[in-house]
Amino acid sequence: MNKQNETSSPEQSGQPELEKDCSKETLEVVKKLFDEFNRAHLLEYIELVNSPKKLFWLNFLSGLAKGLGLTIGTAIVLTLLFKLTQHIIALNIPYITVWVSEWIGQVSDLLHAGK
Numbered sequence: 001m002n003k004q005n006e007t008s009s010p011e012q013s014g015q016p017e018l019e020k021d022c023s024k025e026t027l028e029v030v031k032k033l034f035d036e037f038n039r040a041h042l043l044e045y046i047e048l049v050n051s052p053k054k055l056f057w058l059n060f061l062s063g064l065a066k067g068l069g070l071t072i073g074t075a076i077v078l079t080l081l082f083k084l085t086q087h088i089i090a091l092n093i094p095y096i097t098v099w100v101s102e103w104i105g106q107v108s109d110l111l112h113a114g115k
Helices: 024-039 042-049 052-091 094-114
Strands: none
Touching (some): 024 042
16 A cells, blocks of 8 residues: 555545435435524533633622512512502402401511510
8 A cells, every 4th residue: 555545535545435426315414403592592601611710700790680670579569469459448348348358467476476
């Protein structure tokens, strides 16, 4: 064997080129996988994982936003519940008004006992 045969191109050695060797189905599968990786933003995810500072700040800001959203959401729900309770008491329905008044009294007693 001589070195000239080892370094010959695929056409000279009788081997078909890579593009000719791949079938259309294989190329379509590879294209689909490539598109899926692009849609999944895999490269951006890898860059994020390799940057601890960026990952820390992203997680910190995400947690801050979640906590703020939870606080605001809870305040809105409790305000609506309080307004609904006030409306029920104002209607002066016999059994419901007594039950709500007792419940508010119990909650008030618990709050004053905690201080």
